[in-house]
Amino acid sequence: MLARLFPDRFVPVLLATIVVASLLPVRGNAVPVAQGISTAAIVLLFFLNGVRLPRHEVLHGIRNWKLQGGAFAFCFGAMALAGLGAQALAAPLLPPTLALGFLFLGILPSTVQSATAASSMAGGNVAASVVAAALLNLAGVFLSPLLFAALAGKAGAIHGAAALRIVAILLLPFLAGQAAQRWLRPLVLRHRGLATLMDRTAIATAVYVAFSAAVVGGIWTQLDGREIAIVLGVDALLLGSAFGGTWLLGGLLALRRPDRITLLFSGAQKSLAVGAPLAATLFPSAIAGMVLLPILVYHMAQLILSAWIAPALARRQGV
Structure with missing residues (x-):
């Protein structure tokens, strides 16, 4: 029954992370240590992503401009605007930082492993x-x-220190991984299971540290059942719009069915692997967890929905 409810094993891990952070948040002198561990895990995550993403396949795949252009436009165009609309819809009903989380969700890139799987x-x-x-x-x-920064106005202003952190924690490790790809990629591909475990541990660590700060800041005293229901409802609206919109776009672009399926998952999914470290970089620790709540819910829901949809699509075309 649990396997049917949570087809992706990472969903229970994220739920457990939120529960542990709620019951045993990082406090006091342990906070800098936990933040240091989280930062190191994020650096490793982006380094491994740099090692894994193949440059030659990227250059070859760019030729499929309808599919790649459609995924790019939907992920960063349509979903960014949908996130902005969701923020406007939720702003009168939720705390401002929580409503801002819907815009933050909208501007994130797609997942890597789960969309491909x-x-x-x-x-x-x-x-x-x-x-x-x-x-x-x-x-x-x-x-x-x-x-x-462009869509959030004053709330999205990126200061010099934040920009340097983005470069140091996200960009430089990724570029280092790309540079080391020739030597390390075969090793990483031989140990996919270990690399995936390290990825998910890094994400869970970043979520735990960010959500701990939100719990210490009083997230569960600031939110009531009605507000949590609003977050679930708006996320469900975004999720339905994303999956329905990408499938419709694939039809409008007259993509072959395999390409249309790829557009569905690549365009509709959103990456917590980028979202968690980016939130920790852009926002003070006290509000990063609140901003992350919409993408946390969306990420878990997209994994469950994708695991239900994928076998049905395979059966329809006899895979």
């Missing part, structure tokens, strides 16, 4: 899915902070 399971174009993940995440390191 879902595309493969559904009979999509796996090579194009890898390329889409690479392009969107390469662009996201640069574009997501800029989009957030």
Whole structure:
């Protein structure tokens, strides 16, 4: 029953992380230590992403301009505007930092592993899915902070210290991984399970530290049941719009069915692997957890929905 409810094993891990952070948040002198561990884990995460994303496949896949252009436009265009609309919709009903989280969700790139895995399971174009993940995440390191700054107004202002942290914690490790790809990529690919475990540990660590600060700051005393229900409802609206919109866009672009499936998962999913460290970089620790709440809910929901949709799509085309 649990396997049917949570087809992706990372969903219970994220739920457990939130529960542990709520019951045993990091406090006092332990905070700098936990933040240091989280930062180191994030650096490792982006270094491994740099090692894994293949440059030659990216260059080859760019030729499929309808698919890649559609994924890029939907991920950073349509979803950014949808996040802005969701923020405006939720602003009168939720604390400002929580409503801002919907815009933050909208400007994030797609996932890497889960979008590719879902595309493969559904009979999509796996090579194009890898390329889409690479392009969107390469662009996201640069574009997501800029989009957030442009759309969030004063709340999204990126100061010099934050910009330096983005470069030092996200961009430089990624570029170092790209530079070391020739020597390390075969090793990482041989140990995919270990690399995935390290990825997910880094994400869970970043979420735990950010959410701990939000718990210490009183997130559960600031939010009541009605407000939590609003977050769930707005996230459900965004999720339905994202999956429905990408499938419709694939039809309008007259993509072949495997490419349409790839666009569905690459365009509709959003990356917590980028969102958690970016939130820790852009926002004070006291509010980063509040901003992260919408993407946390969305991320868990997209994993469950993708794991349900992918086998159904595969059955329809006899995969």
